[in-house]
Amino acid sequence: MSENATYEKPVPVIDPGTKPFWDATREHRLSIPRCRSCGKHHFYPRELCPHCHSADLEWTDVSGKGEIYSYTIARKPAGPVFAADVPYVIAMIALDEGPRMLTNIVTADVEAVRIGDRVTVHFDDVTPEITLPKFTLDKA
Amino acid sequence: MAREAVIVGVGDVPLKDGKVVGGGSVLQVQARAAKAAMDDAGIAMRHVDGLLVAGLWGVPGPGQLPSVTLGEYLGIFPRFADTTNIGGSAFEAHVAHAAMAIEAGYCDVALIVYGSMQKSERSRTLGGRPSILTMQFENVWGIPQPVGGYALATMRHMHEHGTTPEQLAEIAVATRKWASLNPAATMRDPISIDDVMKSTPISDPLKLLDCCLVTDGAGAVVMTTAENAKAHGCRSINIRGYGEAHTHWSIGAMPDLARLTAAEMSGKAAFEMAGITHDAIDVVECYDSFTTTVLLTLEALGFCERGAGGKFVANQRTAPGGEFPLNTNGGGLSYCHPGMYGIFLLIEAVRQLRGESGERQVKGAKTALVHGTGGTLSSGSTVILANH
Numbered sequence: 272m273s274e275n276a277t278y279e280k281p282v283p284v285i286d287p288g289t290k291p292f293w294d295a296t297r298e299h300r301l302s303i304p305r306c307r308s309c310g311k312h313h314f315y316p317r318e319l320c321p322h323c324h325s326a327d328l329e330w331t332d333v334s335g336k337g338e339i340y341s342y343t344i345a346r347k348p349a350g351p352v353f354a355a356d357v358p359y360v361i362a363m364i365a366l367d368e369g370p371r372m373l374t375n376i377v378t379a380d381v382e383a384v385r386i387g388d389r390v391t392v393h394f395d396d397v398t399p400e401i402t403l404p405k406f407t408l409d410k411a
Numbered sequence: 412m413a414r415e416a417v418i419v420g421v422g423d424v425p426l427k428d429g430k431v432v433g434g435g436s437v438l439q440v441q442a443r444a445a446k447a448a449m450d451d452a453g454i455a456m457r458h459v460d461g462l463l464v465a466g467l468w469g470v471p472g473p474g475q476l477p478s479v480t481l482g483e484y485l486g487i488f489p490r491f492a493d494t495t496n497i498g499g500s501a502f503e504a505h506v507a508h509a510a511m512a513i514e515a516g517y518c519d520v521a522l523i524v525y526g527s528m529q530k531s532e533r534s535r536t537l538g539g540r541p542s543i544l545t546m547q548f549e550n551v552w553g554i555p556q557p558v559g560g561y562a563l564a565t566m567r568h569m570h571e572h573g574t575t576p577e578q579l580a581e582i583a584v585a586t587r588k589w590a591s592l593n594p595a596a597t598m599r600d601p602i603s604i605d606d607v608m609k610s611t612p613i614s615d616p617l618k619l620l621d622c623c624l625v626t627d628g629a630g631a632v633v634m635t636t637a638e639n640a641k642a643h644g645c646r647s648i649n650i651r652g653y654g655e656a657h658t659h660w661s662i663g664a665m666p667d668l669a670r671l672t673a674a675e676m677s678g679k680a681a682f683e684m685a686g687i688t689h690d691a692i693d694v695v696e697c698y699d700s701f702t703t704t705v706l707l708t709l710e711a712l713g714f715c716e717r718g719a720g721g722k723f724v725a726n727q728r729t730a731p732g733g734e735f736p737l738n739t740n741g742g743g744l745s746y747c748h749p750g751m752y753g754i755f756l757l758i759e760a761v762r763q764l765r766g767e768s769g770e771r772q773v774k775g776a777k778t779a780l781v782h783g784t785g786g787t788l789s790s791g792s793t794v795i796l797a798n799h
């Protein structure tokens with residue numbers, strides 16, 4: 272939802288190293304680098320594997336499933352553009368493939384969020400160019 | 412005889428309601444702090460040949476080359492400069508770097524300076540990091556910076572170890588008691604655990620009174636050789652050990668949210684260099700950007716087991732009269748916090764070791780541990796100081 276020409280919150284300044292990630296989210300795919308040398312995924316995308324420092328990397332679509340490793344409920348906004356959203360949840364997700372990813376949890380009940388909750392990616396097309404990979408709780 | 416680096420001067424500028432008395436530009440207040448420290452050392456500014464500066468001022472612009480700008484402003488021509496910026500812990504690293512430079516003969520008199528006018532200039536915000544490079548994966552979520560990252564770490568620590576908000580509040584209350592003994596502190600009225608618990612929620616589980624102040628401030632430290640110190644009649648403080656490390660800036664890249672890896676590394680290095688154990692430490696000055704920073708740091712430095720920080724700080728153990736004197740000037744939580752606080756940890760440790768701390772003096776303090784944390788639990792630097 273919310274495809275919105277007047278989106279005023281910060282958007283990623285996409286660079287050559289991160290373009291494949293944001294290209295994929297625009298197509299509603301979650302794609303992150305995987306190392307052909309050690310087999311591990313990583314996020315955010317880097318030029319060298321942060322685990323073994325190999326340059327032999329490939330972009331791979333991942334499940335978009337994971338669990339909440341930690342979270343906070345913002346009671347004060349990160350600047351005026353987020354003021355209308357308070358309270359909102361910023362969470363660190365441990366993807367099933369291993370890496371952690373900062374995101375928002377889209378929920379009507381911020382108080383229900385807990386560490387360990389299972390989550391699934393939820394693509395939010397905030398502008399015609401930018402889609403943010405947010406997450407929703409699997410529990411009802 | 413081998414050259415040995417010592418601290419010979421410290422200085423700061425007076426604050427009123429968190430603002431520098433008399434105001435000034437960020438260069439003026441740094442010059443005032445530098446002069447105070449040089450006067451304290453009894454060494455003339457013209458002898459300074461090493462300048463160590465880190466700051467958040469003048470960017471973009473002259474602050475991009477802070478030592479070059481400040482050297483020019485002070486009218487000195489340093490032959491050694493260090494602008495290492497690893498966050499608020501930079502100044503503990505500067506002490507280490509200056510010690511190495513002095514002992515290698517690379518400079519004779521090193522001046523470390525910091526200043527900020529963030530409160531007077533109203534330049535502090537909770538947003539504001541441009542969404543470029545690594546921050547394109549953090550900023551877009553509206554994470555209040557830097558409190559949100561510390562909140563994530565706190566939540567994880569609570570989950571893994573059962574740490575409670577009341578245990579964190581113990582730190583805020585104890586630190587305020589120290590501030591009430593420090594005439595220079597910004598917030599001196601006593602607070603209770605209940606006051607902390609009822610303070611404005613900022614980023615769960617952190618509340619207003621878990622967070623450091625937003626103030627102005629400027630401070631400086633002077634170092635030279637033990638031999639030069641003797642020649643000038645300085646009161647020297649010895650540097651027994653140091654260490655530094657950094658692990659990440661993006662909170663998403665922190666290796667373990669419930670564990671301060673950088674402090675584990677820097678603390679271990681500092682204790683090994685000093686050749687002492689924890690029971691030799693009489694007073695600890697540790698960065699308290701948030702109550703949780705203190706908790707994580709005490710665990711990482713090995714003053715208690717990992718996960719036991721909440722129990723360790725219970726019953727006002729770190730308050731005046733408690734068995735573990737901590738942040739004796741009132742800390743970033745209650746004394747001042749001008750963006751990067753680390754230099755004030757050093758200044759307070761030196762004053763404690765000289766016995767100059769008045770009502771808040773820790774009796775017989777001989778050895779102090781100073782630990783800075785920078786970024787979003789990103790960096791750690793530890794310095795062990797002694798007056799013997």
Ligand SMILES: [Zn+2]
Pocket residue numbers: 306307308309310311320321322323324325
């Ligand atoms: Zn690898």
